[in-house]
Amino acid sequence: MLNAFLRTAVGAGLVLALAACGGEPTESTTGGAAAAGGDTIKVGLLHSLSGTMAISEVTVRDAELLAIEEINAAGGVLGKKLEPVVEDGASDWPTFAEKANKLISQDKVATVFGGWTSASRKAMLPVFERHKALLWYPVQYEGLESSPYIFYTGATTNQQIIPGLDYLKEQGKTKIFLVGSDYVFPRTANKIIKAYAAANGMTILGEEYTPLGHTEYSTLTNKVVQAKPDAVFNTLNGDSNVAFFKQLKSAGVTAESMPVLSVSVAEEEVTGIGVDNIVGHPVAWNYYQTTENAANSKFVAAFKAKYGDAKVTSDPMEAGYNAVYLWAEAVKKAGTVEVEAVKKASGGIALERPEGLVTIDGETQHMYKTARIGIIQPDGLIKEVWNSGEPIKPDPYLKSYPWAGSLAS
Amino acid sequence: MEGILNQLPIGLSIGAVLLLIALGLTFTFGQMGVINMAHGEFIMAGAYTAYLLQDFAGRNAVLVALPVAFLVAGLMGLILERAAIRHFYGRPLDTLLLTWGVSLVLQQVARDLFGAPNVQVTSPTWLQGTLGPMPYNRLFILLLAVGSVVAIWVYMNRSAQGRRMQAVMQNRQLAATSGINTGRVDQRTFFIGSGLAGIAGVALTLIGPVGPTLGTYYIVDAFLVVVAGGLGQLRGAVIAALALGLLNSYAEFWTNASLAKVIVFVVIIAFLQFRPQGLFVLRSRALT
Numbered sequence: 001m002l003n004a005f006l007r008t009a010v011g012a013g014l015v016l017a018l019a020a021c022g023g024e025p026t027e028s029t030t031g032g033a034a035a036a037g038g039d040t041i042k043v044g045l046l047h048s049l050s051g052t053m054a055i056s057e058v059t060v061r062d063a064e065l066l067a068i069e070e071i072n073a074a075g076g077v078l079g080k081k082l083e084p085v086v087e088d089g090a091s092d093w094p095t096f097a098e099k100a101n102k103l104i105s106q107d108k109v110a111t112v113f114g115g116w117t118s119a120s121r122k123a124m125l126p127v128f129e130r131h132k133a134l135l136w137y138p139v140q141y142e143g144l145e146s147s148p149y150i151f152y153t154g155a156t157t158n159q160q161i162i163p164g165l166d167y168l169k170e171q172g173k174t175k176i177f178l179v180g181s182d183y184v185f186p187r188t189a190n191k192i193i194k195a196y197a198a199a200n201g202m203t204i205l206g207e208e209y210t211p212l213g214h215t216e217y218s219t220l221t222n223k224v225v226q227a228k229p230d231a232v233f234n235t236l237n238g239d240s241n242v243a244f245f246k247q248l249k250s251a252g253v254t255a256e257s258m259p260v261l262s263v264s265v266a267e268e269e270v271t272g273i274g275v276d277n278i279v280g281h282p283v284a285w286n287y288y289q290t291t292e293n294a295a296n297s298k299f300v301a302a303f304k305a306k307y308g309d310a311k312v313t314s315d316p317m318e319a320g321y322n323a324v325y326l327w328a329e330a331v332k333k334a335g336t337v338e339v340e341a342v343k344k345a346s347g348g349i350a351l352e353r354p355e356g357l358v359t360i361d362g363e364t365q366h367m368y369k370t371a372r373i374g375i376i377q378p379d380g381l382i383k384e385v386w387n388s389g390e391p392i393k394p395d396p397y398l399k400s401y402p403w404a405g406s407l408a409s
Numbered sequence: 410m411e412g413i414l415n416q417l418p419i420g421l422s423i424g425a426v427l428l429l430i431a432l433g434l435t436f437t438f439g440q441m442g443v444i445n446m447a448h449g450e451f452i453m454a455g456a457y458t459a460y461l462l463q464d465f466a467g468r469n470a471v472l473v474a475l476p477v478a479f480l481v482a483g484l485m486g487l488i489l490e491r492a493a494i495r496h497f498y499g500r501p502l503d504t505l506l507l508t509w510g511v512s513l514v515l516q517q518v519a520r521d522l523f524g525a526p527n528v529q530v531t532s533p534t535w536l537q538g539t540l541g542p543m544p545y546n547r548l549f550i551l552l553l554a555v556g557s558v559v560a561i562w563v564y565m566n567r568s569a570q571g572r573r574m575q576a577v578m579q580n581r582q583l584a585a586t587s588g589i590n591t592g593r594v595d596q597r598t599f600f601i602g603s604g605l606a607g608i609a610g611v612a613l614t615l616i617g618p619v620g621p622t623l624g625t626y627y628i629v630d631a632f633l634v635v636v637a638g639g640l641g642q643l644r645g646a647v648i649a650a651l652a653l654g655l656l657n658s659y660a661e662f663w664t665n666a667s668l669a670k671v672i673v674f675v676v677i678i679a680f681l682q683f684r685p686q687g688l689f690v691l692r693s694r695a696l697t
Contacts, residue, residue, distance in 0.1 A: 049525070050516070050517070050520075050622075051622060052622055052625075054520070054525045054621070054622070055525055055526050055527055055620055055622075056526075058525040058526075059525075059526070182666070182667045208665055208666065209665060209666065209667060210665075210666035210667065211666060211667050211670060213622075213625070213626050214626075214666055215616075215617040215618065215626045215627075216423055216426070216657070216666075218419045218422060218423065218547070218658075219416065219419055219423075219657075219658050219661040219662055219666075219669075220661070220666065222412055222415045222416065222419055222542065222662070223412065223662065226411065226412040226415075239527060239617075239618040239620060239622065239623075239626070240618075242527055242617060242618035242619075242620075243616060243617045243618060246615070246616055246617065247544075247616055249537075250532075250536075250537065250539070250544035250545070250546050250547070250615075250616070251539060251542075251544055252538070252539050252544075268526055269526075269527075271526060271527070271528070271529055272526050272527025272528060272529060272618060272619070272620065273527070273529075274529040274530075274531060275529070276531060
């Protein structure tokens with residue numbers, strides 16, 4: 001007891017001492033140097049391993065661990081092995097901030113791969129900016145953000161949501177109903193969707209939000225059915241998707257009568273929802289397990305070999321897997337794990353990844369990614385029916401879209 | 410207009426779900442005063458029972474799972490009562506912490522056994538389709554809730570065991586001096602209460618996610634029903650569940666899901682200001 005108290009006191013003292021010399025730009029370099037000291041480089045993995053988001057985030061951690069293992073097997077980075085430090089964000093945003101702080105200050109990791117929900121990212125952002133430390137965030141998100149200390153390896157809106165809307169428009173679906181979880185990603189995404197709709201002659205018949213973890217969708221289903229939309233744009237997150245699709249199906253709604261385009265349902269979620277309940281509905285991502293190229297065959301085979309044949313790979317997993325490789329590539333190019341040098345070296349790095357060519361945009365620290373629309377198949381996998389042809393330049397603030405002018409402010 | 414009318418059966422079916430998840434709690438919390446935070450995990454155990462039985466029973470697993478889940482969750486409850494809770498009777502705060510810890514442990518056990526992602530329980534083909542605005546699977550849950558209530562009522566009022574249970578609930582000391590083995594009655598009560606959670610879990614596989622955190626989505630609602638209905642009152646729980654279901658259904662129809670939750674809480678808080686003891690009160694001469 002006394003021992004633990006002493007350790008805490010000493011720890012607190014150290015933090016204070018570090019804070020005291022905060023005027024000089026030594027803090028991050030200290031972290032970097034400590035991480036590079038010894039035979040290993042420590043990297044942090046910070047995802048929800050418990051709580052409502054665990055269903056999704058555990059798989060991203062698994063993919064990141066696989067990437068670390070592969071990089072280590074190939075000789076590591078700068079002659080050193082990577083050593084993962086895994087923490088649990090527990091689906092609780094303050095916990096994410098606290099654990100990020102712990103990874104940076106106590107474990108002195110060289111970089112952190114972590115987060116899923118935008119709320120968790122927003123909670124961690126000030127921590128990483130304050131410590132001048134790096135976060136690699138692997139999930140598609142609502143855009144309108146570009147922190148100098150975050151690399152976004154998932155899609156921003158113009159690589160997922162806007163292609164999704166383009167697809168619906170192409171299919172002649174002009175009356176849309178918006179359903180989402182009640183937090184920052186769905187609300188911002190829907191703001192963008194409404195601006196797009198206004199500029200493209202589409203009508204929004206309704207906009208409904210439910211709390212995270214909500215499981216009672218009969219009332220919402222009734223509202224959607226009464227509004228008679230051509231399609232539903234779904235930004236629900238986590239377990240709510242299971243309840244939503246099950247209850248939609250039992251109310252007699254099918255993919256033919258009313259397709260539900262989801263941006264947070266990937267291969268991993270399809271199993272839990274039940275293929276029967278979601279077959280035929282479209283999804284928008286940048287990667288599917290069925291995407292055809294050599295890098296993907298290798299990724300899928302390695303993932304199944306490590307975690308079991310029944311496992312599937314999905315877009316956020318692939319983005320997490322990529323993040324580790326992209327960071328490692330930037331470190332090799334910089335010749336150090338020091339944060340500013342890695343940032344500087346990262347711009348223009350291009351790698352053939354399972355989703356195709358991924359290039360880091362040095363200016364926004366987002367990726368060039370190919371948008372892909374897929375349809376959920378009876379075997380639970382997703383078949384691509386449309387893609388953007390080439391990697392789309394990331395545009396988190398939608399500056400190149402005239403109708404989005406009012407959104408960025 | 411059609412939308413408004415549809416909300417009536419929807420409200421009833423929400424009420425049926427609430428009733429089903431709260432029924433077990435009317436026993437353990439309502440009658441024994443045990444704040445069992447692990448009640449949600451017994452629901453989860455029932456859901457996973459249905460998942461496991463799919464290998465043997467195929468699409469009709471849900472039906473086969475009802476009695477099996479009752480036994481599985483009931484036995485888990487019995488073990489919990491024997492191993493831990495009985496040492497904490499009369500210490501509600503300690504029991505709360507204890508059972509909350511147990512609930513976290515059970516969630517992690519489920520995660521280790523079945524993985525963090527949700528699993529799929531396929532609903533029987535004969536439950537697909539709708540009767541007006543009411544899907545068959547909702548109708549099934551409604552009938553299951555009615556069946557459970559009737560069964561409990563018969564058990565409590567028409568069997569010797571049930572009457573002994575009522576005696577202990579109304580006045581523990583007097584029941585003990587009359588020769589009733591209160592320890593055994595406690596075990597039985599806990600077994601039945603937990604078993605009912607298992608049945609609820611099987612029913613929930615038809616409409617909701619089946620994963621390690623399933624229980625956490627329903628535990629608060631279950632307590633709300635029991636508290637609003639009055640502790641240990643079967644009819645209180647029935648009326649409270651249906652009222653909350655309807656309130657929820659219309660509040661969400663006219664506002665939205667987040668606000669509906671707030672409205673339901675505000676109404677319950679206001680209601681408890683006037684009737685802190687809930688809808689119905691157990692009158693007893695016990696000195697408590």
